[in-house]
Structures are given as structure tokens and as C-alpha cells.
Amino acid sequence: MNIINILKVAMRSLGRNKLRSFLTMLGIIIGVGAVIAMMAVGEGAQYSIQQQIASLGTNVLLIFPGSTNQGGIRIGLGSRTSLTPGDLEAIQTQCPSVAAATAQVRTGAQIVFGEQNWGTSVLGANPSYFTIRSWPLSLGQYFTDADVRGATKVCVLGQTVVDNLFQGGNPVGATIRIKKMPFKVVGVLEPKGQSAQGSDQDDIIIAPYTTVQKKLMGVTFLGIIMVSAVSDQAMVDAQNQITELLRVRHKIQPWEDNDFTVRSQTEIANTAQATTQVLTILLASIASISLLVGGIGIMNIMLVSVTERTREIGIRMSIGARSRDILYQFLIEAVVLSMAGGALGVLIGIVSSDIISALANWPTLVSPVSVGLAFLFAAAVGIFFGFYPARKAAILNPIDALRYE
Amino acid sequence: MSEKMNGSNTANPPKADQPVVDLISVRHLTKTYKMGDVEVHALRGITLEIRRGEFVAIMGASGSGKSTFMNIIGCLDVPTKGEYILDEVDVSKLDRDALARIRNEKIGFVFQGFNLLPRTSALENVELPMFYKNVSNKSRHDKAMEALRVVGLEERWNHMPNQLSGGQQQRVAVARALVNDPSIILADEPTGNLDSRTSVEVMEIFQQLNHQGITIVLVTHEADIAQYAKRNVVFKDGKIKRDFVVEKRRTASEQLATMPASVDEDEEVIEFEMTSEAKEQKETAR
Ligand SMILES: Nc1ncnc2c1ncn2[C@@H]1O[C@H](COP(=O)(O)OP(=O)(O)OP(=O)(O)O)[C@@H](O)[C@H]1O
Ligand SMILES: [Mg+2]
Numbered sequence: 001m002n003i004i005n006i007l008k009v010a011m012r013s014l015g016r017n018k019l020r021s022f023l024t025m026l027g028i029i030i031g032v033g034a035v036i037a038m039m040a041v042g043e044g045a046q047y048s049i050q051q052q053i054a055s056l057g058t059n060v061l062l063i064f065p066g067s068t069n070q071g072g073i074r075i076g077l078g079s080r081t082s083l084t085p086g087d088l089e090a091i092q093t094q095c096p097s098v099a100a101a102t103a104q105v106r107t108g109a110q111i112v113f114g115e116q117n118w119g120t121s122v123l124g125a126n127p128s129y130f131t132i133r134s135w136p137l138s139l140g141q142y143f144t145d146a147d148v149r150g151a152t153k154v155c156v157l158g159q160t161v162v163d164n165l166f167q168g169g170n171p172v173g174a175t176i177r178i179k180k181m182p183f184k185v186v187g188v189l190e191p192k193g194q195s196a197q198g199s200d201q202d203d204i205i206i207a208p209y210t211t212v213q214k215k216l217m218g219v220t221f222l223g224i225i226m227v228s229a230v231s232d233q234a235m236v237d238a239q240n241q242i243t244e245l246l247r248v249r250h251k252i253q254p255w256e257d258n259d260f261t262v263r264s265q266t267e268i269a270n271t272a273q274a275t276t277q278v279l280t281i282l283l284a285s286i287a288s289i290s291l292l293v294g295g296i297g298i299m300n301i302m303l304v305s306v307t308e309r310t311r312e313i314g315i316r317m318s319i320g321a322r323s324r325d326i327l328y329q330f331l332i333e334a335v336v337l338s339m340a341g342g343a344l345g346v347l348i349g350i351v352s353s354d355i356i357s358a359l360a361n362w363p364t365l366v367s368p369v370s371v372g373l374a375f376l377f378a379a380a381v382g383i384f385f386g387f388y389p390a391r392k393a394a395i396l397n398p399i400d401a402l403r404y405e
Numbered sequence: 406m407s408e409k410m411n412g413s414n415t416a417n418p419p420k421a422d423q424p425v426v427d428l429i430s431v432r433h434l435t436k437t438y439k440m441g442d443v444e445v446h447a448l449r450g451i452t453l454e455i456r457r458g459e460f461v462a463i464m465g466a467s468g469s470g471k472s473t474f475m476n477i478i479g480c481l482d483v484p485t486k487g488e489y490i491l492d493e494v495d496v497s498k499l500d501r502d503a504l505a506r507i508r509n510e511k512i513g514f515v516f517q518g519f520n521l522l523p524r525t526s527a528l529e530n531v532e533l534p535m536f537y538k539n540v541s542n543k544s545r546h547d548k549a550m551e552a553l554r555v556v557g558l559e560e561r562w563n564h565m566p567n568q569l570s571g572g573q574q575q576r577v578a579v580a581r582a583l584v585n586d587p588s589i590i591l592a593d594e595p596t597g598n599l600d601s602r603t604s605v606e607v608m609e610i611f612q613q614l615n616h617q618g619i620t621i622v623l624v625t626h627e628a629d630i631a632q633y634a635k636r637n638v639v640f641k642d643g644k645i646k647r648d649f650v651v652e653k654r655r656t657a658s659e660q661l662a663t664m665p666a667s668v669d670e671d672e673e674v675i676e677f678e679m680t681s682e683a684k685e686q687k688e689t690a691r
Contacts, residue, residue, distance in 0.1 A: 005536050016524060315520045318481055319581065320509020320537040322502045398508075399482040402520070 003332075006325075010333040013305075024301045025341035027294025028378050032345025033352060034287035035374045036366060040353035042280025044364035049269045049276065059099075059232050060132060060265040061239060063091075063225040063246070082259045083222040085210070087249060088126075094245055097229050097238035100128035103209040104224040107217050111205065112177040113165040120161055122178060122205045124212025130189075132228045140172035140187030143208055151210040153183045158202035159191040179216055183207065199361065235264055288377070294341065295381035302334050302389035313393050314401030327394035334386020335379060342378030346371050426493070428589060428620050429455040429478055434487035436473050436643075447473040448484070449643035457588070460615040461622045462631035462651075465640030471624045472593055474640070478622070479514050479591045480504045492588060509537050513582025515592035515623075519574040521566040527553060527577045528562040534585045552580035556610055572603030579610055583619065590614065592623035596630055602664055608633040609657030633657055 014021040065082040085103070092101045105124040110117055123129075127142050143154045155178070162171050171185045183205075192201040213219050229238040239262050246260055306313070313326055349371075353364040436448040447470045455461055463471050476482040477489065480496060489496045492511060496504070508514070513534075521530045531549040540548070553559045556576035566574055575595055582590050592611070596604035604627075612633060615621050623634065631637050632655045639647040 002539060311520075312522060315522060316533070316537075317505065318479075318508060318514050318520070319534040320505050320585075322505040322537070324502075325537060397482070399476050402481065402516075 003328075006328050006332050007336070009329055010336050013309075014333060014336060020301065021337060024297055025337055025344065027297035028291065028338050028341025028381065029294075029345040029348055031287065031291030031294040031381075032342045032374045032378050033348035034290050035284055035377070036346060036349025036370055037352045037356065037364075038283035038287045039280060039370040039374075040349070040364035040366045041356060041362060042276055042283055043367055043370070044353075044357070044362065045276040045279065046273055047365050048363045049273050058264075058266055059229045059235060061227040061229060061235065061242070062263050062265065062268065063087075063227065063242060064261045064263070065221070065223075066259065066261065082250065083225055084220070085222065087246060088222060088225055090245055090249060091225065091227060091242055095238060095241040097234040097241055099228045099230045100131050101225060101227045102126040102129040102132060103222045104129070104226055105209050105212050105217065105219075106223060107212060109179045109205075109216060111161065111165060112180075113171075113174065116165045116167075118161060118164040120158075120203050120205055122155075122207060122212055122216060124209030124216075125206055126209060129206065129226070132226055135192065136190045137187045138190045139170065140185070143186055148208040148210050151208060151214050153181060153207075153211055153215065154186045155183045155205050155207040156187040156189055157185055158189050158204040158206075160200055160203040161205055162188055178205065178207075181215055239264065291374075291377060291381060294378075295338070295385040298334055298337055298382060299385035299389060301337075302330060302386055303392070305333070306330060306389045306393040309393075310396065310401050310404035313396055314398055314404065317396070317398035318402060323394040326396075327390045330390035330393050331383065331386050334390065335382040338378045338382025338386075339375070342375045345378065346375060349374070426457065427454045427490070428457045428459075428492055429453070429622075430488075430490045431478065432488040434474070434477065434484045434489065436470070436477065436482075437485045446643055448477075448487075451487070451643070451645060453638065453645065453648075455589075455620065455622060457620055458615070458618055459620050459622075460611070460633075460635040462634035462637045463622065463624045463640060464626070464628070464631055464637055465646070467626075469640040470643040471640050473643075475591050475593045475622070475624055479512055480507050481514070505537075509534055510585055511588050513579075513585070513587040513590040515575070515578050515582050515590065515595045517594035517597040519566070519571070519578045519598075521574055521577055521581075523566055526563045526565060527558060527569065527580075530566070530577055531580045531584050534581060538585060548584055549580075552584040553577070555583065555614075556580045570603075572599050572606060575599060575603075575607055576610065579607065579614075583614060587619065589620040589622065592621070594624050594626065596625065596627070602661075604630060605633075605657050605660050605664065609661060612657050629655070 063083065088101055088103050091098055102125045107122050107124075108119065109122045110119050126148055127145055129135075130137075130142055137156070138159070140156075142156060143152070146152075147154050155176075157165075157171055165171070165176065166174070171188060174185050175182045176185060177183070189202070189204075189206070194200060207216075209222070227238065227242065229235045242262050243258065246262075247258065250259055252258060313321075316326060316329075350366050353366055356362055357364045430453075432452050434448055434451040435446070438445040438447060449470075451470075451474060463474070465471050473482070477484050478491070480491075483497070491507065494507075496507070499507070521527075522533065525533075528546075528549050531552050532545050535545040535548065550559055550562065553562055556579050558573060558576050558580065561569060561573065564573075566577070569577065575598075579590075579592075579595075582592075590611070595611075596607055599607065608630060611621050611623065615635075621634075623630075625631050632651055632653070634651055635654060636650050637647070638645055
């Protein structure tokens with residue numbers, strides 16, 4: 001029998017038991033779908049981290065309150081209070097390798113302008129924030145160091161906020177209310193678009209950090225200090241200078257651990273990348289277990305099918321089918337099952353990773369490699385788990401198969 | 406040459422014009438089934454020659470080894486001991502694939518229980534042996550239709566087995582057996598599940614095929630069915646008891662004429678066509 005005829009026979013016998021074939025495929029569909037979706041989640045995370053490095057620059061250092069343990073990083077621990085405005089001042093003035101430094105405090109707030117209102121996040125920073133992140137204005141001006149010192153109620157808006165509150169009007173000079181307090185808009189930032197994680201970077205209001213601390217949050221500590229080194233080569237120097245300075249300022253004894261953490265953007269990214277790599281492998285291997293289970297399902301059904309169709313095998317042999325014709329017939333049936341399941345699984349995987357992106361706001365990336373790999377794996381599962389039942393059918397004695405009841 | 410043996414009434418083999426070559430020659434064939442400690446001797450030394458163009462009916466009590474014998478000469482089973490030469494080839498020396506090829510090309514098997522593939526049309530059932538011979542799609546279809554025409558079922562080509570009567574199913578099975586132009590058709594109780602008229606109809610096809618030169622060996626319990634053959638062999642306890650030429654051979658087409666007509670009008674038409682077809686076949690056979 002040539003391959004096309006064997007394929008036809010396989011398709012027909014699968015078509016006769018549509019529900020059973022579908023249920024058998026379901027194992028593979030779910031398996032392949034899960035592998036693809038999980039790899040998409042993992043690779044998406046890795047991709048977004050790479051983007052983050054690229055967008056933030058390689059010369060940026062972040063100083064977090066609180067110590068690190070065992071290389072783990074705690075990002076955005078707002079309850080830690082060890083960093084003060086004095087620290088910021090000192091870093092700016094006393095570390096020769098530091099080019100610029102800014103505080104970062106963050107809060108969420110409801111913004112009102114006239115009839116419109118909009119919930120967004122408010123970032124408190126120094127003007128140097130715009131330099132470090134190289135974020136130009138499209139309208140107006142930045143706020144100044146004097147505004148920071150005086151804690152004046154001025155702010156710079158992201159494009160999304162402008163779009164939602166002003167509907168295309170010019171906001172510069174307008175007064176908006178943040179948590180019911182009037183703030184004067186001095187500038188509008190150029191749109192940056194989505195961040196690598198998929199969040200809207202333009203949905204933000206930036207104000208002097210002192211204002212945010214005192215007027216909006218009622219706190220005195222700093223969330224994070226962000227620093228840029230004078231050059232990429234000065235990163236290590238900058239890191240050492242900051243560490244020494246802060247240890248002195250915080251009166252930390254030589255045997256004590258730091259109560260802060262200095263990390264370069266690249267370090268954070270690398271650690272995160274390593275973590276996500278482990279995550280990807282973990283997710284993918286959990287998913288491949290379901291593929292394996294799917295394969296066992298195929299084997300099970302193929303064994304049932306061989307038993308059920310023993311007479312058919314006998315009839316085919318009695319009219320001249322060779323062992324290998326029978327072997328191919330059942331093997332191809334298993335492979336058709338697993339490949340069809342694989343194809344559907346690829347679709348399901350792509351769709352569900354889109355759903356994950358949309359619902360969990362998590363970036364996903366379906367790479368052709370993962371699709372190809374999952375599909376090949378499915379085919380291999382079909383061959384592997386189909387072989388035993390097919391061989392069982394092929395080595396039957398014609399007369400035994402014919403007599404089988 | 407046929408030896409005198411076993412039977413008290415061994416017949417002379419039918420005379421043929423051409424130099425005589427045995428199509429089937431078995432010697433001292435035994436088959437023993439081991440069931441735990443018990444040994445069942447299904448065949449206890451069968452020696453038999455069947456020539457080209459013969460029409461042999463094998464008779465005998467239940468359990469006398471007829472089916473066992475048929476399965477062995479049909480290359481579906483292997484003997485415990487003994488020699489089997491089919492068309493000058495020593496079959497006992499062949500491997501599985503070669504046996505499959507013989508079943509495909511030289512032998513057509515017809516079973517008591519029809520053994521058609523379920524949920525597969527008559528045409529596709531008849532096409533099946535050609536799949537394993539790599540016949541091209543076009544000629545596969547044509548040959549299958551031709552075979553269905555020979556058995557008078559070309560109009561039912563797209564019927565599923567469960568839409569056909571027992572007699573019709575058996576005719577499909579016969580069409581399948583003859584589609585690869587076998588040298589021999591083996592039929593194990595082909596009329597066992599059929600009523601008497603349908604049985605005679607099937608025998609008519611066999612007689613017609615035999616007339617065209619196909620060797621036929623069939624197993625039957627019914628003495629009158631055996632009368633349609635040219636030679637009868639009687640088995641008893643795994644041995645040949647008698648082997649004789651049928652004296653008053655019956656002709657199925659004549660018998661059918663004397664039988665009460667079938668209730669099914671359709672059948673009548675088909676039979677008419679079949680008979681005219683049979684004439685044509687005779688014409689082309691010469
Ligand atoms: N697979 C088998 N295993 C064990 N014994 C078997 C097997 N097949 C046949 N036999 C035995 O071999 C003997 C001959 O069986 P066989 O089927 O050839 O008889 P038969 O002449 O065809 O009978 P019937 O007319 O009833 O079909 C019987 O005694 C039977 O029980
Ligand atoms: Mg029998």
C-alpha cells in the first residue's frame with residue numbers, strides 16, 4: 001500500500017470514531033497548547049527584560065531600601081524607610097562617579113479636571129529623572145530643583161493623562177486636582193508608548209518628590225533612588241562610592257549588613273532573566289508532562305483499537321496485507337492523531353497566550369521555534385506511543401486474527 | 406500424478422488436454438494443536454494433489470480437519486509437519502511477506518462468515534486486495550467494478566455490507582477473491598449461512614469461474630452442494646477417507662431454472678445480466 005492510501009485508511013477509521021478520536025487528541029491538544037502558552041509566557045518575560053535594559057540604559061543604578069539576601073532582589077518595598085532625602089543629596093554631591101540622581105516615590109491618585117476625572121499613578125521625582133530616562137517634553141517645561149525644594153504643586157503629564165483629561169486641548173498652565181489638591185500643569189511629556197511589560201508608560205503624572213511625599217502621601221522616606229553613572233565604565237566605582245557613603249551615613253558597623261541595596265539595571269535584569277529562564281523551563285516541563293499523558297492516551301486508544309479491529313487485521317492479512325502494511329496503517333493512525341492534535345494545540349496555545357497577555361497584562365511571545373518544537377514533539381509522541389500497538393497488530397498471525405472473537 | 410491412497414474409492418483425476426502440472430501438492434501434512442497437556446491432532450497426514458482447473462469439494466464430519474486444511478493451503482496457517490508445494494513453490498520455506506504475497510496474488514479466500522470489512526462499501530471491499538498490490542487507482546476501480554459485474558452486483562457497488570443480504574455479501578466476498586486473478590479460490594463453507602436458492606446462485610458463480618480456468622476448492626457439509634464440484638474429497642479424523650469424481654455433476658444454472666423464482670424482482674434482473682455476462686466471459690476466455 002502506498003502512503004496516500006494508508007493515510008486515507010487512517011483518516012477513515014479515525015473519522016468513524018469521531019468523538020473517540022477527538023478525546024484522544026485532546027490530550028495532545030492540551031499538551032501542545034500548554035507547552036506553547038507556557039513557553040510564550042516565559043519567553044515573553046525574558047524579552048521584556050531585554051527591552052527594559054535597552055530602554056533604561058546600561059549606566060543606571062538603583063538603590064533600594066532594605067538589604068538583599070542571597071541575591072534575591074526586592075523591588076519596590078515601599079514600607080522600607082531607610083533612604084532619606086539627605087541620602088539623595090549626599091549621593092548627588094559626594095560621589096564623583098555619579099552623574100545624576102533622583103528620588104522615586106509612587107502613589108496612585110484620582111485626577112480631576114473640570115468634568116473629567118482619571119485614575120493614574122503619580123511619580124514623585126527630581127528633574128534629573130527626565131535626564132536619566134532621557135524623556136523629552138512635547139509641550140511646556142519640566143519642573144525645577146526649586147520646585148523640589150519648595151514642594152510646589154506643579155506637575156508634568158504623560159500623554160495618556162492629557163488625552164483623557166483634556167481631549168486634545170493644551171493642558172499647559174491649567175490647574176488639575178490630584179487627590180483634591182490643585183496642581184499646576186507645567187509640561188507634557190512625549191509619548192513613550194507601551195513598556196516592555198505591556199503597561200502604558202504615558203499613563204503617569206510626574207511631580208516634585210517632595211510635593212508627592214508631603215502633600216499626597218504624608219511620608220518622609222524615599223522609595224527608590226535612581227542614579228546614572230558618568231559612564232558605563234564608572235558603574236562599579238559609582239556602586240562602591242554609594243555603598244561606602246550610605247554605610248557611613250546610616251552608621252552601619254563593619255559586621256552589620258547593609259540596610260540598602262545598590263543594583264545596576266543590568267544586574268537586576270540578569271537576575272530576573274535567570275529567574276525567568278528557570279521559570280520557562282519549569283513551566284515547559286510541567287506542560288510537557290501533559291503532552292506525555294496525551295501520548296499515553298494515544299497508546300491506550302490504539303491498543304483498544306487494535307484489539308477491536310483484530311478481525312479487520314485478519315481480513316486484511318488474508319487478502320495479502322504484509323506485516324508492514326498493518327504496522328504502517330496503525331502507526332500512521334497514531335501519528336495523524338498526534339499531529340492533528342499538535343496542530344490544534346498550536347492554535348490553542350497561541351490563542352491562550354494572547355488571552356494571558358490580555359487578562360494578566362503579562363507579555364507573551366510565541367516563537368516559531370517553540371511552535372515547531374511542540375509540533376515535532378507531538379509527532380514524536382505519536383510515533384513512540386503508536387509503535388507498540390501497531391507492532392502488536394502487525395505481528396499477529398493471520399489465522400489467529402481471523403478467528404479472534 | 407494422483408496416488409491411490411487412503412480412500413477405498415479413489416477416483417482418477419480429471420483428464421486435461423495440456424501437460425498436467427499439480428497446482429497444489431501436499432504430502433504427509435499434519436497439524437497438531439497443543440492445548441496445555443492435551444494434543445489435538447487436527448490433521449494426521451494428508452497427501453493430496455489438486456491440478457489446475459479442478460473443482461474440488463471437501464466434505465467430512467465436523468472437526469475432521471477441513472478448515473485446518475484449507476487454512477494451511479490458503480497460507481493463513483502453517484502445518485506442524487509435511488510438505489506443501491503450491492504452483493511449484495515450496496511454501497514451507499517462505500517468510501511472512503512472501504506468504505502475504507501469495508495470498509494476495511495466487512489465492513482468493515471466501516469464508517463462511519463473508520468477512521467483509523464493515524462500514525466499507527462493496528466496491529471498496531473488492532478493491533482492497535489491489536491496494537496491497539499497488540494497482541493504480543483507475544484500473545483498481547475498473548477491475549473491482551468488473552469483478553462485481555461477474556457476481557452480478559455492479560449496481561450495488563456503493564452499498565455497505567449491512568445493506569446487503571447474506572447471499573449478496575457472499576457474492577461481494579467472491580468478487581474480492583477473484584479480483585486479483587488468482588489461480589485458486591478457496592472457500593470454507595461459502596454457503597453455510599445461505600438458504601438453498603442463494604447457495605445455488607453462489608455455486609453458479611463458482612462453476613462459471615471454474616469454467617474460465619480458475620481452480621476451486623470448497624468445503625461443504627451439504628452433499629448436494631458437493632455435487633456441483635467435479636471431485637469430492639471426504640475427510641475423517643484428520644485423514645482422507647474417500648476421494649472420487651462426481652458422477653452426476655449438477656449444473657447450477659440448470660438447477661436455478663427448476664427452482665421457484667426468487668421473491669425479489671431485482672434479483673431476477675441481476676441474474677439475467679449475470680448469465681449474459683457469463684456467456685461473454687466464456688467468449689473472452691477462449
Ligand atoms: N486453534 C485451535 N486450537 C486448538 N484446536 C483447534 C484449533 N483449531 C481447530 N482445532 C481442532 O482441530 C480439529 C479440526 O478442526 P477444524 O476446524 O479443521 O474442523 P472442521 O472439519 O473445519 O469442522 P467444521 O466442519 O465444524 O468446521 C478440531 O478438533 C478442533 O477442535
Ligand atoms: Mg470448518
